Amino acid sequence: MAPIDHPQLAHPAAAHTDFSRSSPLDPESFADRHIGVDEPGLAAVLEALDQRDLDALELAVVPAGIRFGRPLDLPEPATETQTLTELRTLAAKNRPMVQMMGLGYHDTITPGVIKRNVLENPAWYTAYTPYQPEISQGRLEALLNFQTAVSDLTGLDIANASMLDEATAAAEAMTLMRRTARSKSNRFVVDADTLPQTIAVIRTRAEPLDIEVVVSDLSAPDSPLPVGDFFGLLLSYPGASGAVRDQQALIAEAHSREAKVAVAADLLALTLLRPPGEIGADIAVGSTQRLGVPLGFGGPHAGYMAVRTDVQRQLPGRLVGVSHDAAGNPAYRLALQTREQHIRREKATSNICTAQVLLAVIASMYTVYHGPEGLTKIAQKIHLQAGQVASALEAGGITVEHAHFFDTVRALVPGRARAVVAAARQAGINLWADGEDAVQVSVSEKTTAEHLRLVVESFGAETTDAPWVPEGDAPTRTSQFLTHPVFHEHRSETAMLRYLRRLSDMDLALDRSMIPLGSCTMKLNATTEMEAVTWPEFAGLHPYAPLEDATGMLELVDQLEKWLVEITGYAAVSLQPNAGSQGELSGLLAIRAYHRSRGDEHRTICLIPASAHGTNAASAVMAGMKVVVVGTDDGGNIDMADLGAKVAQHADNLAAIMVTYPSTHGVFEDTITDLAALVHGAGGQVYVDGANLNALVGVARPGEFGGDVSHLNLHKTFCIPHGGGGPGVGPVAVAAHLAPFLPSHPLGLNDTGTFGSIGAISAAPWGSASILPISWAYIRMMGADGLRRATLTAIASANYIARRLDEHFPVLYTSATGFVAHECILDLRPMTATTGVTVDDVAKRLADYGFHAPTMSFPVAGTLMVEPTESEDLAEINRFCDAMIAIKGEVDKVGSGVWPVTDNPLRGAPHTAESLAGEWDHPYTRAEAVFPPGVVPARKYFPPVARIDGAFGDRNLVCSCPPIEAYA
Incomplete structure (x- = not known):
């Protein structure tokens, strides 16, 4: 790839001080806020790529055979204010109630200091x-x-x-x-x-x-x-x-x-x-x-x-x-x-x-906030209140089934269970009816004496202060717990606030700088999208409450499913899988159930390209399938000759192929429709891994270019934040013939399948439901044009990075037209071979520049996979590119012998503030260590620790808080 010769982009600091725009930002347009590259920046990016506009870029990058020929049928974009108003309207349709149903879900108090600061x-x-x-x-x-x-x-x-x-x-x-x-x-x-x-x-x-x-x-x-x-x-x-x-x-x-x-x-x-x-x-x-x-x-x-x-x-x-x-x-x-x-x-x-x-x-x-004494006090209160319910019911002639319990009292009321639950609902309390003859009352941290009175009266009994005195002894705890000082030092809100701040200050998150991780799509998680998550009308719903309590939530779920169907081109979506891995498993189990429904139990072979995400193979094994690997060619694409041979070899037993699109190598492979036709011709199904859907939304629909099923990562493409490694949502989207096999729930909730459902894939009927308003708000505010613009801007930014860095770190894979998709793989292996500087050295050195490293050594060892997303502006993209170019300059100094391979800023990275004190016997200066080019001292991020010895940690496995003496 040719290097960029673009003088106006050589000084990214100018982008920080030039506040002019060729056209003003529309304050009503959320898409203009979400998409980081503004009009002047986009013009510069497109000029560097020799493209007239985003439409031209789409024609140059996205294969003709998969392009979506019309705008997505989505509502016109709403402003942030309008979206919050609509969410408030939906929330008002919900009825949180006092939740005393139990069954694994209990009301709790999130301390304000934790709610606000985590x-x-x-x-x-x-x-x-x-x-x-x-x-x-x-x-x-x-x-x-x-x-x-x-x-x-x-x-x-x-x-x-x-x-x-x-x-x-x-x-x-x-x-x-x-x-x-x-x-x-x-x-x-x-x-x-x-x-x-x-x-x-x-x-x-x-x-x-x-x-x-x-x-x-x-x-x-x-x-x-x-x-x-x-x-x-x-x-x-x-x-x-x-x-x-x-x-x-x-x-x-x-x-x-x-x-x-x-x-x-x-x-x-x-x-x-x-x-x-x-x-x-x-x-x-x-x-x-x-x-x-x-x-x-x-x-x-x-x-x-x-x-x-x-x-x-x-x-x-x-x-x-x-x-x-x-x-x-x-x-x-x-x-x-x-x-x-x-x-x-x-x-x-x-x-x-x-x-x-x-x-x-x-x-x-x-x-940490409550400590062992606080937790015990909360538990004792809950148990005492449950005992008060049991005593009152027993005094009222009602049989309490179990002598020993913690928080849940099971009362036997032959033929009256529904009536008792209905009476409690009239008082604003949800109880659990187990058939017609038993009611369960679960006490929580939020239960009050008034709640107990209303519950007992729902049974037709009267409250009492008499304690519950069961026969026999319960298995009572005598051992200590939470003895480490961390569970004793943060009881005041001041101490807790400072502890949370100290911990967060040690980390690099997206609120500090770009996180250019390939395949993980670290994009803006807008505040407006996040706002409804903690509203009590959404946060206070029990998943097994009567559905009329969740009218607004279910309306939101229905709209989100319909929008995802439109975006993907499939026929149906289940939101139950609560991670991408569970979406994968759901899709493969649906394929398996489909084959079995047709008498094809023998179809158990799953073809997986060598370039695929690692979870694909693990999911296939869990779904009872046998993995057969398909090779890739020198260009990183699926080897179609090898695929043809494998399909022919396993045609009678072929269940599916799992393919990531665009590929894990960051390329739009133009053989995807041929691949689908080949597998379908042998009776197999095509699973399109949706991890890279951020390169497709509004541009191409996997349900139309050959996919039978995909999982979608709402924590990537649709803005649910990664949260340090979760939560995630991994809905599964399927073609019509697979819709009957979507996940169901044992309590009859969310039965999307009409027959043959694979069963429950997650505990809750709608999975991680309370964070669905995030993705709903994103789609609602972006609209069809905003989503398409986001996709093409992400592709443009990735290609811009590839062009700027190719001279310094060769881009490993491109399409036949010389473009990448939404991410690019930088090949550091030649550099390592000639200088001894490793991909780890570059990744750790980026921390000194204030950046999180790109994805390391996946899918190819010794490489970095970079994905800028659409949310980063050109100044930040250039700052990252400048940092990488400066690092290459440091590598060259190692290669030329200026610095030894065992002692240089890369091998010594990351550098802590502590390392600046005392003796300094390195061949590079302190300033070169911690203030490399482009790093402003006033904005410097100092990693709290130096490079960590991973091998020592694995040999000496310690996975709980060490005793305080270890820190002496």
Whole structure:
């Protein structure tokens, strides 16, 4: 590619001081605010690309065979004020009520200092996954606190940094037990008193893996485990009915039969109950929702998993560990990263590639703010109030089924359950009717004495102050928890405020600078889009409440689904998957169910290009398919000859091909329609991975150019923020023939399939529903023209970067016309071969320039994948390019011998403020270290730690808060 010779772009500082525009910004246009490159900037970019306008660029870059020939049929764009007014109207149609239904979802109080300074703070919600740990120490510390709290409360050795929700955590526990149990049986036993959504997700995940799920009533003290072998057992503590049982004997019996045991436990209850680790459990799973995270109509919520050390290296998901930096200081990082899917592919232990970091941070800060005494006091109040309900009901002649409970009282009212629930609704309270004969009352942190009075009166009883005195003893906790100083030092709001600020100041998030990550689309998360998330009309909805309570939310969901259908060209969308990985799995399970409905059970081969996202292969294995890899040619494109040979070889058994489009190599491959025709001709289905949809919206529709199914990343293309590694939403969009196989829910909610549904894929009917207003607002404000302009601006910016940097770092792949799509891969391998400077050195050095690194060594080792998105203005894009060019100048000094390969600003990066003090024995100056070209001292970001020793962290696995002596 030819370098750019564009003098007016050589001094990006000028862009910061030139406030003129060739035409004024329209203050009513949200698209003008969202799209960073203004009209003069766009003119300069297009001139550099030798393109007349964005229309011409589209013709030059996007293959003719896939281009969408008309504007999207979307409402005219609304202003930010209009959008908020419409959201207020939708919110007013909801009826939050007092939620006392339980079943895994409980009302909670998010402390204001956490709500304002984490949930509503872009320093936290715009951060990316901490793959660059030196610039992520704040959120890593918060996650280490989370792991410590979970480990302490469960009494187990190690916990991960969150799961997608409780149900998927239980399903992951099932497969973990299968991998590690001594029993070779394929049977998995589940206590019948388990949350219905958990059982449903387990069944969905078990069936393609040939796991037999045995749901068994283990409620009676002498209930035996099923006859015969089984590899794992899931118990619930408390149960879905609220019952608290001593399960130590059951666990011991399961162990005697060579099975592993997982316990689904309520963390708040574990402040009072003997923890799972002390009664012999191997694994504990659950939700941290009630630790300060709003109900949100079902999500997003952070699940958890804790395990004993003997299975820690099989633990799915993210794991934060403690290592040290180059100066010997303690430092945090993601541990055991070899489990990442892009490395292990079909051999991965799980397809989960994200977590629920933002929600885990909220939960961890809730534990930090309250400490062990505060959590215990909250739990005691809840248990006392539940006991008051039980005493009053029993005094009124109503049978309370369980003697021992934590927060949920199950009352037997033969034939009257619906009437009791209706009476409570009249008083503004939602209870849970289990059939016609039982009602469950779940007390929460927000329950008041007035709520208790209204509930008891709904049963026709009267309140009483008499305590509940059950027969027998409950398994009571005697061990200490949350003993680390971090859970004792931040009780005042002042201290908490400063702690949150200190942590966020250690990190680089999108509110500081461009995050040029390829494939991850770190774009603007507009404040207006975020505003409705914490409104009580959305945040206070229970997912199992009567649907009339959520009229506004369901209207929003319906509109969003219709807009996504229009944008993608498919026939139907399910919003249930709460991560891209779960959307992938949903789509593959739908394909599998479709083939089976036609008698084609033998179609199990899934073709996956070598360039594909790593989660693709892991998802295919989880869907019961066998992965066959298709090669790529020298240009990075799918090798059509190899594809033809593989299709011919496996034609009789071909289930699907998974293809990312534009490709993971950042190119619009012009063979996509030929690929689809080839696979369809052999009876297979085409799965188009929607990770790169930001290059297609308004320009091309995968449902029209050959796709049968796609998952969409709302946390990429549609502006839900990454939150440091979650939340995400990964809806699945399908063609008409696959629509009957979309996810459903065990309680009959959100049944999008008319027959043959794959079952539940996530715990909540609409997944992470409370963050859907973000994507709704984005589409509503952008409109058809704004979305198309955003897509083409992202493509223009990526090509501009490719042109500016190609002379210094060759662009690895381009199309036949010399263009890239929305991202480009910079090849650092020749540089490394001649100078010894590695891709890691360049990535760490970028931190000294105040930038997050692009995606490292994916999809090609030794490269950087850059994606600017449409949200960055030309000044910031040029600042990044100038930083990369300056770094190449530093590399050249190493290559020429000015600096040794073992001691230069790149190998020494990142440089901390501490490193400037004391002796300096490097061949480069302090100024060269921390104030490289373009870095203004007054705006300097100093990484809090130097380069971290990852190998040491993996060899010496420490994944909870170290004792305070470690910091001495």
